[in-house]
Amino acid sequence: MRKFLLLVLFCVPVFAAEHPGTDQFVERAVSEYGLSENEVRELLLEAEYKQSIVDAISRPAEGKPWYQYRKIFLNDKRINEGIKFWEENRELIESASEKFGVDEEIIVSIIGVETLYGRITGSYRIIDSLVTLGFYYPQDLSSDRSEFFSKELMQYMQLATEEGLPTAEVTGSYAGAMGMGQFMPSSYREYAVDFDEDGSRDLWRSKADVVGSVANYLHRHGWQPGQAVTKRAIASESAAFDEISTRGYKPSLTVAQWREKGFTSSSDLSPDIPAAVLKLKEEKRNTYWLTFKNFYVITRYNRSPRYAMAVYELSQEIKKGMDKS
């Protein structure tokens, strides 16, 4: 009996198998990121591969057409809770807006789209997310993003040390985004702010830190306070449809140049403003939009133009509700 027990104990480490590529990862983590070899190895042994994370990243992210996608975010619940969140945190939002020069309704809307105002911040352990996507990124997807997630994992380990986080326990999205604003580790390190000045940047529990950090993120990416985000455009039959952006949304031509290419905005925009053109699929037809610098800044938060449009539309609905109340 005793012999059997010993054998079992002896065998335990075998079950905690190393992830493939551990040695190269550890080498980089030590030489490029200054992490401790032992700590990195221990943490990697604790991290588990999760099939559900691979399944989530493999789902066609842009599958739904706009008119279905927008219903996820543009509904009474998300609008009304946005108004409530704004009312409850009015001073914080106002002071973050003033300090960082970002419109209040956009700060509220981003937190609403990301986590329903902090309610759904994700239940995956960050180490499981980042190890699964860094070490086991599915090979059949169009681009291999394992390098991105490996770097985020190293950033995460640095962040955990800096902020005193319980490294193995922190939870977030399947992709490793954390807290009420869903910051990736590198963004957390770079853009999170201690807006309540209590000595730590806490994007889970401190609404002040969350509101300040979201505002700072947009500010650092070039938000222009009070300026337009997007305006509806009318496309002529002979418009240059093949020049519509499919990615990036960096404004490349002016409003006047787009007009010459057949996209006219009904509003009284200055002809010199740089813009891009976005096409959205509505139920029965397409709509066209001129998108400006601020729209591009929202796509720095999440690359999808439909994400940016959802943030914008939700912000407008919440603002309308606030004006009424």
Ligand SMILES: [Ca+2]
């Ligand atoms: Ca704080």
